Amino acid sequence: MTWYLAAYAVFWAVLFGYLLGVASRQQRLVERAEALTRRLAEGGPGSESRP
Amino acid sequence: MSWWPRSWRQFWSTLDGRTYHMMLAARPWIGWLAVGTMAVVFALVFWWVPLEAIQGYPQKIFYIHVPSAWIMYAAFGVVFASSILYLWKRTPLWDIFARCAAEVGFLFVTLALVTGMLWGKPIWGTYWTWDARLTSTLILWFIYGGYLLVRALARPDADVARLAAVVGIVGFLDVPIIHLSVLWWRTLHPEPVVMIIDDPGGGLPASMLITLLTSLVAVSLIFTWLWIQRVWQERTAENLALLEALLDRRERSAR
Numbered sequence: 001m002t003w004y005l006a007a008y009a010v011f012w013a014v015l016f017g018y019l020l021g022v023a024s025r026q027q028r029l030v031e032r033a034e035a036l037t038r039r040l041a042e043g044g045p046g047s048e049s050r051p
Numbered sequence: 052m053s054w055w056p057r058s059w060r061q062f063w064s065t066l067d068g069r070t071y072h073m074m075l076a077a078r079p080w081i082g083w084l085a086v087g088t089m090a091v092v093f094a095l096v097f098w099w100v101p102l103e104a105i106q107g108y109p110q111k112i113f114y115i116h117v118p119s120a121w122i123m124y125a126a127f128g129v130v131f132a133s134s135i136l137y138l139w140k141r142t143p144l145w146d147i148f149a150r151c152a153a154e155v156g157f158l159f160v161t162l163a164l165v166t167g168m169l170w171g172k173p174i175w176g177t178y179w180t181w182d183a184r185l186t187s188t189l190i191l192w193f194i195y196g197g198y199l200l201v202r203a204l205a206r207p208d209a210d211v212a213r214l215a216a217v218v219g220i221v222g223f224l225d226v227p228i229i230h231l232s233v234l235w236w237r238t239l240h241p242e243p244v245v246m247i248i249d250d251p252g253g254g255l256p257a258s259m260l261i262t263l264l265t266s267l268v269a270v271s272l273i274f275t276w277l278w279i280q281r282v283w284q285e286r287t288a289e290n291l292a293l294l295e296a297l298l299d300r301r302e303r304s305a306r
Contacts, residue, residue, distance in 0.1 A: 004108040007169040008096075011115045011162055015273070018158050022277065025284050032291050039298055043305075 071144060071286070074279045081279065085272035092269045095262040103259075112170040114262055118270035119163040120188075124230070126156025126274060127195070127223050134219035137212065144286070146212045149219050150202060151281035155274055157195045164188060175239060183232035184240035187225060194222040 096114050103110035129152035137145035167185070168178040179185065198218050205211045233242045255263070 001108040003169055003173045004111045007112040007166045008115065010165055010169065011119075014158070014162055014165070018277070022280055022284070026280075029284060029287055029291065032288075032295075036291060036294055036298065039302075043298070043301070 071282075075283060078276065078279045078283070081272055081276045085269060085276050088265065088269035088272055092262070092266045095265060100258050100262045101256075106174060109170055109173045112166055113259075114266045115270075116163060116166040116170055117263060118267040119159045119166060121267060122270050122274045123156055123159040123163050123191075124226050125271070126152050126159055126278075127191070127219075127226050129278070130156060130195075130219040131223035134216035137216045138220075141209075143212075143289070146216065147282055147285045147289075149216065151278055151285060153195050153198055153202075153219065154281060155277045157192070157199055158277075159270075159274065160188065160192045160195065164192060180239050182238040182240055183236040184229065184238050187229045187232050191222070191225045191229060194218070194225060198222065 092114065096111055100111070100114075102108065130149045133145045133149035133152060136142075137149060164185075167188075171180070172178050198215060201218075202211065202215055232238060233240055
């Protein structure tokens with residue numbers, strides 16, 4: 001029974017570990033998108049044409 | 052029929068865009084279906100399916116080991132097909148499809164190897180033996196591990212993508228070798244027990260077959276969801292990089 005439970009525990013641990021990696025990539029993408037939005041807002045639409 | 056492509060070129064560009072958008076639309080459904088099916092698998096494995104008479108509890112590893120191995124085949128099938136399409140069409144989306152399928156496929160080879168080792172110890176008395184099935188699977192692990200390592204370290208450009216596509220195609224040749232190894236050579240690993248042409252059920256009792264097929268559906272859904280998610284992330288990262296470069300240029304020219 002130990003081997004069977006160990007196999008299922010490892011299966012889920014590896015899968016959740018990968019899922020956490022995917023979630024942290026998602027978080028980094030969101031932060032990059034937010035930074036980009038801030039930069040765009042600071043520049044403003046058509047900011048080059050402003051005096 | 053305005054939607055009907057007028058040329059092969061238009062057909063391929065429509066297919067690229069439509070495939071991607073259909074994948075994104077299906078993503079939440081696939082995710083929730085995966086969670087639901089996996090809950091059913093849990094119930095079947097822990098409470099419903101009977102113990103196998105000879106092996107007892109360790110045989111229950113079968114319900115995660117075999118689907119992981121099947122999904123590993125499917126994942127590298129996606130790498131193979133997408134790599135061919137990338138070399139033919141040179142559309143970056145096919146390269147992203149291949150790269151992400153290799154990454155998620157690598158996860159499932161690892162799971163097939165680890166669960167196999169944990170099954171091997173109580174039944175064979177050893178975690179590992181250099182038999183044809185295990186060795187050829189380990190070779191696949193190294194092939195795609197190397198593929199992912201090179202892609203992670205090299206600067207992403209068309210040359211690296213082209214080389215990776217060739218490795219993705221050649222590496223797939225190991226998949227039929229893995230599958231047929233138990234028939235070609237004398238191995239400790241058992242021969243296939245299901246999906247045999249003459250006997251698709253393989254003589255498995257109905258309860259075991261139902262549990263196995265439900266687990267296969269659940270693991271397929273998990274693979275598909277992870278793959279779509281990674282494709283979306285890679286595509287989004289590329290779009291963000293493009294926007295960042297444009298903003299950098301605009302800010303430099305404004306100074």
